[in-house]
Amino acid sequence: MGTMDLYEILGVRRGAGGGEIRRAYRRLARRYHPDLNPGDREAQARYAQITRAFETLNDPERRRAYDAGVLLEPTEPAPSYGFEGFDFSVQASVGAEASTFGELFADVLTRTLGGQEGPQRGAHLHATVSISLAEALTGAERQVPLTRHVACRVCLGRGAVQAAACDCPACGGTGRVRSSRGHMVFARPCERCGGSGQLSWVTCRSCGGQGVEVRGETVAVAVPPGIADGAELRVPGGGHAGRRGGERGDLFVRVQVEPHPLFRREGPDLHLVLPVAVHEAALGARVEVPTLEGPVLLRVPPGTQSGQRLRLRGRGLPAPRQGTRGDLLAEVKLVLPSPLDERAKELLREFARIHHEDVRREWWAAVDAPRRFD
Ligand SMILES: [Zn+2]
Ligand SMILES: [Zn+2]
Structure with a gap:
């Protein structure tokens, strides 16, 4: 495991409570579990590290010892769970948390304690x-x-292949297995062969029985x-x-x-800034406008103001629920010619002489104040 700090491995404070440690573990275990990262050796190593850190910090006695500088090994070997002989001994030490824990891996984990196991849904x-x-x-x-x-x-996914009937390796063909507790010796029917002592299906070696x-x-x-x-x-x-x-x-x-350099999306509608020359806006024009399906002609009406929105119906994106298409909205941005030559300046001066409209009159009407320089 190296010398990395167990609290750091789980990303918790030294004084973290049991709940916090279990939550951190569950979060990391969900991310790095080998069954969720098939073939990823780094995730596998990381998962083993996280699990060992959790086992120590989740056990009050081992945690006290660790805080005092002593790393205790678990006192009894735990049952093994999981895929490819993966040691899932943590199940033994979580006690009351077990149901939550089982839920966490319900779709990916298998208990590999000997017996016959049923089909199991694959992970998303x-x-x-x-x-x-x-x-x-x-x-x-x-x-x-x-x-x-x-x-x-x-x-073919079954986890077992058909073979000529042979002696069950778990019970040596006797159909019974013996176990002892203290001085007592028990015999019980073998789970592997159902007590028959014979197997006609054997575990597939290619996949280790996982299918x-x-x-x-x-x-x-x-x-x-x-x-x-x-x-x-x-x-x-x-x-x-x-x-x-x-x-x-x-x-x-x-x-x-991906974002587009010209179009901004708002639901099914597309928005576009449309640069319009002063004379086009004043006199009206037909201008070419890009759409996602190529250029189309758009009429700019005479007297169009900067900021005005011109609508191209049905040139937006599909709205699948409504079965319709959104619009393309072109926001007019007036662009002055630049640079202005002498002739253009002369024409604009002429324009100013014949056109006296006060474009800021509405301001002063709104604030109801006299203008100083009138
Ligand atoms: Zn057997
Ligand atoms: Zn197989």
Whole structure:
């Protein structure tokens, strides 16, 4: 484990209470559990470290000893749980927490204590894809790379392969197993072979009886038109295969819609700043405006003011629930010609001479105050 501080490993204060330590452990265990990170050695090492830190800090006696500088080993070996012989001894020390703990890993953990185990649903998987705004209009398809559990090719996911009847290895063919407590010796029927002493199915060696193997695959995900940024798509059965023929988990794909340099999205509507020349705004014009489907002509009416919004109906994004499309709203931004040549300046002076409108008159009417320099 190295010399790293156990409190640091769990990310808690030295004086942290039991509840805080258990919460920190559960949070980290959810993230690093090997079954949730198949093939990831770093997650596996991290998980072992977290679990050992938790075992010590969750046991008041061992925690006191650790605080005093002594690291005690657990006094009795705990039963083993999990996948690939993963030591899940922590279950023994959590006592009252056990039900919460079982819930935590209900979909990924298997108790591997000998007996026959039923099918188990595979865990869910999560992924993120990115699409452009234009693809949010049309919809898109993405190939999502995944490392996931798939059904074992050798046993077709059953975890066992059919064999000629042979002696059960757990009881040596006797059908009974013996255990002792103190001076008493008990014999009970063997769970593995149901007391028959014979097995006609044997554990699949390829997958260790789990019925699954880890494989890198890509899954095609269809992103529907009009999807919102951050929306999550569910692909039923796209997650991990279940153990021993259990149902597959689902794949959840979060969709990020990349920002566009021109268009800003507001629900199904798109917003655009439209630069308009002074003469176009004053006299009216037809101007070319980009849309996600190419340029269209937009009429700028005579006398258009800066800040005015011109609407192009149906040029926004699909609104899937309504079955309609949003609009494209172009906000007019007046742009003065620059630089102004002598001839243009002369024309503007001429314009000022014939046009006396006071553009700030409404201000002064609103505050009802006389103007000083009138
Ligand atoms: Zn197998
Ligand atoms: Zn047996």
